Amino acid sequence: QLQLVESGGGLVQPGGSLTLSCAASESLDYYAVAWFRQAPGKGREGVSCITTQSNAEYVNSVKGRFTISRDNAQNTVYLQMNSLKPEDTAVYYCAATYGTSMCPPLELHEYDYWGQGTQVTVSS
Numbered sequence: 001q002l003q004l005v006e007s008g009g010g011l012v013q014p015g016g017s018l019t020l021s022c023a024a025s026e027s028l029d030y031y032a033v034a035w036f037r038q039a040p041g042k043g044r045e046g047v048s049c050i051t052t053q054s055n056a057e058y059v060n061s062v063k064g065r066f067t068i069s070r071d072n073a074q075n076t077v078y079l080q081m082n083s084l085k086p087e088d089t090a091v092y093y094c095a096a097t098y099g100t101s102m103c104p105p106l107e108l109h110e111y112d113y114w115g116q117g118t119q120v121t122v123s124s
Contacts, residue, residue, distance in 0.1 A: 002026055002113040004094050009118030017082045020118060022094030024075040032100050033077040034111060037090035046106020057103050084122045091117040
């Protein structure tokens with residue numbers, strides 16, 4: 001069964017940058033991979049997705065600031081986050097679903113495999 005491990009979270013000042021990594025236990029070649037986040041007291045929301053062909057989708061709140069990418073040779077997906085805002089503070093999760101060349105909707109039930117999350121805190 002596919003296992004996902006996130007890393008790269010931490011504390012950053014507003015306007016700063018972080019890069020999150022999602023490392024998989026096996027090849028991600030045939031998986032669409034997404035990033036979700038959950039802020040304190042809120043539900044988990046989708047942020048971005050990347051298809052098997054490296055086509056990317058983003059929610060409006062992060063467009064122009066976040067970039068998702070994948071390195072299939074390393075079985076890893078990245079989320080480059082720039083111009084971070086306090087409202088980006090959350091636990092960030094990666095998730096994957098097999099056998100699709102398109103990004104499913106950024107809904108929790110669309111993704112079968114989940115990591116444990118990494119904390120991102122944006123604060124001065």
